[in-house]
Amino acid sequence: MTERKILVYCDGGCRGNGQKNNIGGWGVVLQWGEYVKEFHGSVKDTTNNQMELTSIIEALKRIKNKDIPVEVVMDSKYVIKGITEWIHAWTRNGWVTSTKKPVENKDLWIELLSLKNQFKEISFSLCKGHAGNEGNNRADELANIAMDKIA
Numbered sequence: 001m002t003e004r005k006i007l008v009y010c011d012g013g014c015r016g017n018g019q020k021n022n023i024g025g026w027g028v029v030l031q032w033g034e035y036v037k038e039f040h041g042s043v044k045d046t047t048n049n050q051m052e053l054t055s056i057i058e059a060l061k062r063i064k065n066k067d068i069p070v071e072v073v074m075d076s077k078y079v080i081k082g083i084t085e086w087i088h089a090w091t092r093n094g095w096v097t098s099t100k101k102p103v104e105n106k107d108l109w110i111e112l113l114s115l116k117n118q119f120k121e122i123s124f125s126l127c128k129g130h131a132g133n134e135g136n137n138r139a140d141e142l143a144n145i146a147m148d149k150i151a
Contacts (some may be wrong), residue, residue: 005069005121007031008059009135012051012076013143015151022046023150026055027142029135030062035061040136042146051143052076053108056083060115069121075129075136079112084124087113 009029010120016022024046028039039058043051056072074080079117087109090096095103102108116122127133129140 004033005071006063007135008070009070009125009133009139010052010055010058010059010074011129011136011139011143012048012053012055012074013140014046014048014051015145015147017048020045023147024048024051024054025143025146026051027139027144027146028055028059028062029138029142030059031135032068033057039143040142040146042150044150047105049076049078050105050108053105053112055139055143057108057112057115060112060119063119064090066118067120069123070119071123071125072127073127073133073135074139075127075133077126080124082109083112083116137138 013028014022014024023042023044025042026040030037039062041058056074090103096107097103127136129136
């Protein structure tokens, strides 16, 4: 069983993104063989990108054994490109973007990078949102359940 990988499906969302008094939520599905665990949470006054980042951070925090291979699957191009491509330049350039602006959500990116670096083997896959990926669809449902709780 130790040869299998942990599949992580995560999603975040924000109702009223960019507006005052909005509601954000995140959802996570962790799957290892036949074992499945689900988590979700919500906050007010956030952004969609912050909830996407929070979903993956919360997922990685919950994985105790960092030696088992992990595959993160999500529909956020922002997070996938950020953690696999852009973050290298951001850290090298003092957390500024290619347009010389401060990286948004720097604190969350730093936390995500720290968590990522704890794993022996971790990969990140982009899936199309709301397009038949069962794990991604469930993570989206969990994010919406979380938002409904504080709506």
